[in-house]
Amino acid sequence: MGLDAFGHDPFWLVIIKILAVFVFLIVSTILMIWFERRVVGRMQHRPGPNRYGPFGLLQSVADALKLALKEDIMPTLADKAVYFIAPIISIMCAFTAWAVIPFGPEVSIFGVRSPLQITDVPVAVLVVLACSGLGVYGIVLGGWASGSTYPLLGALRSAAQVISYEVALGLSIVAVFMLSGSMSTSEIVMSQGENPPIQLSLLGMELNFNVPGWYAILLLPSFIIFMISMVGETNRAPFDLPEAESELVGGFHTEYSSLKFAMFFLAEYINMFTVSAMCVTLFLGGWRAPWPISIWGEANTGWWPILWFLGKVWVFMFVFVWLRGTMPRLRYDQFMRLGWKVLIPLNLVWILVVAGVRVSTQQENGTTKTLVIGGVVLLAGAVILFYPRRKQYVEPATADLGLGGFPVPPLDLKVPPSPRTKKIEATREKASVGTDSKTDTTGEEG
Amino acid sequence: MSLSQWVPLVVLFTLATLFALFSVTIAPYIGPRRYNKAKLEAYECGIEPTPTPPGGSRFPVKFYLTAMLFIIFDIEIVFLYPWAVAFDSLGMFGFVEMLLFIVTVFVAYTYVWRRGGLDWD
Numbered sequence: 001m002g003l004d005a006f007g008h009d010p011f012w013l014v015i016i017k018i019l020a021v022f023v024f025l026i027v028s029t030i031l032m033i034w035f036e037r038r039v040v041g042r043m044q045h046r047p048g049p050n051r052y053g054p055f056g057l058l059q060s061v062a063d064a065l066k067l068a069l070k071e072d073i074m075p076t077l078a079d080k081a082v083y084f085i086a087p088i089i090s091i092m093c094a095f096t097a098w099a100v101i102p103f104g105p106e107v108s109i110f111g112v113r114s115p116l117q118i119t120d121v122p123v124a125v126l127v128v129l130a131c132s133g134l135g136v137y138g139i140v141l142g143g144w145a146s147g148s149t150y151p152l153l154g155a156l157r158s159a160a161q162v163i164s165y166e167v168a169l170g171l172s173i174v175a176v177f178m179l180s181g182s183m184s185t186s187e188i189v190m191s192q193g194e195n196p197p198i199q200l201s202l203l204g205m206e207l208n209f210n211v212p213g214w215y216a217i218l219l220l221p222s223f224i225i226f227m228i229s230m231v232g233e234t235n236r237a238p239f240d241l242p243e244a245e246s247e248l249v250g251g252f253h254t255e256y257s258s259l260k261f262a263m264f265f266l267a268e269y270i271n272m273f274t275v276s277a278m279c280v281t282l283f284l285g286g287w288r289a290p291w292p293i294s295i296w297g298e299a300n301t302g303w304w305p306i307l308w309f310l311g312k313v314w315v316f317m318f319v320f321v322w323l324r325g326t327m328p329r330l331r332y333d334q335f336m337r338l339g340w341k342v343l344i345p346l347n348l349v350w351i352l353v354v355a356g357v358r359v360s361t362q363q364e365n366g367t368t369k370t371l372v373i374g375g376v377v378l379l380a381g382a383v384i385l386f387y388p389r390r391k392q393y394v395e396p397a398t399a400d401l402g403l404g405g406f407p408v409p410p411l412d413l414k415v416p417p418s419p420r421t422k423k424i425e426a427t428r429e430k431a432s433v434g435t436d437s438k439t440d441t442t443g444e445e446g
Numbered sequence: 447m448s449l450s451q452w453v454p455l456v457v458l459f460t461l462a463t464l465f466a467l468f469s470v471t472i473a474p475y476i477g478p479r480r481y482n483k484a485k486l487e488a489y490e491c492g493i494e495p496t497p498t499p500p501g502g503s504r505f506p507v508k509f510y511l512t513a514m515l516f517i518i519f520d521i522e523i524v525f526l527y528p529w530a531v532a533f534d535s536l537g538m539f540g541f542v543e544m545l546l547f548i549v550t551v552f553v554a555y556t557y558v559w560r561r562g563g564l565d566w567d
Contacts, residue, residue, distance in 0.1 A: 003451070006451045007448050007450035007451035007453070008450070009454070014453070014454045014457060015457070017454070018454065018457055018458050018461060021458070022458075022461065022462075022465075068473070068476060068477075069476060069477055069478075070477050071477045071478050071479060071480065072473040072474040072477050073485060073486065074474075074486070075486055075487070075488060076486045076487065077487075077488055077495075084470060087466060087470055088463065088466040088467055088470060090466075091462055091463075091465065091466035092459060092462050092463050092466060094462075095458060095459070095461075095462030095465075096455065096458055096459045096462060098458070099454060099455040099458045099459075100455070118454045118455070118458060119451050119452070119453070119454035119455055120451065121451050121452060121455070126527070127455070146488070147488060148488035148489060148490070148495065149488065149490060149495075149496050150489065150490070152505070153505075156505055156509050159509070159513075160508075160509050160512045160513075163512065163513065163516040164512060164516065166516070166520075167516060167519040167520065167523065170520070170523040171519075171523060171526070174523070174526045174527065174530045175530070177527060177530035177531050177533075178530040178531075178533045181531055181532075181533070181534055182531060183527065183531055249489065249491065254489055255488065255489060258473045258474075258477050259469045259470060259472070259473035260470055260473060262469070263466055263469060263470060332566055333565070333566035336512075336564070336566045337564070337565075337566070340515075340564045341559065341564055344519065344555075345552075345555070348548055348551075348552065351526070351548070352544075352545060352548060355533065355541050355544065355545075356541065358533065358534075359537065359538055359540075359541040362534070362537060362538075377545065377549075381552070384552075384556055419494070420494075
């Protein structure tokens with residue numbers, strides 16, 4: 001199965017697949033909201049939603065219906081057209097990414113042999129990256145068009161955050177492309193099933209070993225970087241600075257209500273599923289069965305792979321909830337430092353290491369030479385990176401011990417007057433000026 | 447490789463757009479409408495909204511710098527992707543070329559770092 005298997009589906013099958021994915025995404029989102037509230041509840045020693053349906057399963061359905069029946073507010077200061085378009089952009093990008101996610105191998109659907117994937121293109125991974133990149137427009141435009149301060153700040157933070165972590169995310173995939181030699185998702189999954197023996201000649205010794213199929217094992221640093229940056233990319237805790245409730249109320253969607261808000265919410269959860277599915281596809285063998293199950297010969301055929309795929313995706317969804325339940329939010333400067341100063345240089349060095357090893361396995365007697373060159377480059381990079389920077393010594397601030405050892409605010413503190421008092425004072429002054437001039441003139445006359 | 451592989455993607459895109467357009471359009475009609483002046487004002491936790499000039503207020507230039515840096519690195523990624531896919535056929539030549547390229551970008555990167563372009567306060 002390769003790229004040739006795609007693009008031959010009859011139109012009715014295309015529609016069936018698309019509707020199936022559509023329903024899958026909406027049902028998963030509803031399930032995920034319930035799952036998240038239950039698990040976070042358990043982590044905080046409270047039951048979570050448990051009233052509607054068994055285990056509170058229908059809670060999210062009730063919430064969604066209630067949201068649809070709420071008043072749709074259009075703020076007076078909003079830029080009407082952009083305010084209207086922003087949630088549509090978010091949803092468009094969130095759904096489109098799922099066109100290239102592989103759910104399973106070729107099966108027979110109503111007598112037609114077809115892969116369990118809507119479609120695949122030679123640049124499938126780029127399509128997903130483009131969708132996540134364009135999705136930022138929905139957030140930025142929504143925040144900007146609200147004509148309010150909190151959404152604008154949330155949107156700016158979100159844009160800076162998503163683009164920063166997109167660089168790390170994009171760089172972490174490069175090593176996968178190098179090993180699979182393809183950007184199509186189905187081919188990346190296929191290449192993780194093979195176990196090509198690798199021969200390394202290290203300083204005269206011959207090493208023969210079998211490479212495990214999954215790239216998460218083979219490219220562990222890439223996998224870890226991808227996992228960190230996918231949390232940053234989806235604005236989730238501990239990287240949920242654009243929606244920091246304690247600082248920004250709700251972030252970019254503060255002014256949104258009713259179904260417009262629901263669209264943003266849906267897009268956010270679908271994006272979580274998208275990055276999880278991408279992580280599974282790129283690093284965890286996609287729909288391939290995990291190790292103990294894969295011994296069973298038919299694990300990777302028929303409809304079974306959907307089960308393995310969904311299982312892996314839900315493991316990541318649990319990780320998202322787990323992070324939210326246990327980690328405090330980062331400060332913005334810490335967060336940007338992690339993205340720009342740790343993940344990106346680490347990524348670049350790792351790509352060079354992988355490339356060096358790969359090129360050395362192809363060449364005869366080239367290993368030692370490449371290793372030496374690579375070592376020198378690595379050392380130089382490390383020296384530049386970790387060169388101790390002279391830090392200015394800052395006097396530790398002493399606490400202001402005011403009255404009787406208790407810290408008190410400065411007694412001559414000037415509080416800026418509120419706009420309203422300013423207005424009142426201005427009118428008062430005007431009135432007094434008027435009377436003053438009157439008395440003056442009378443005085444002169446007298 | 448053919449254009450017909452892109453057709454399902456376009457169909458999904460259209461369907462998603464229609465779904466979002468439908469939801470956003472019907473929202474004002476199925477919900478109640480109770481006019482309240484305060485409700486339509488910008489939300490700022492109950493205090494009077496800060497007056498903002500039309501077209502949005504000013505924001506720190508840091509965000510602009512981040513966007514510029516993003517473009518530089520994104521272009522680097524654009525160069526890296528085709529190189530990574532064709533890596534096996536390029537061999538040693540490709541490796542050395544990319545090494546030079548990454549080192550060049552790294553020099554610029556260190557410059558930005560040392561000048562404090564990556565620091566937030």
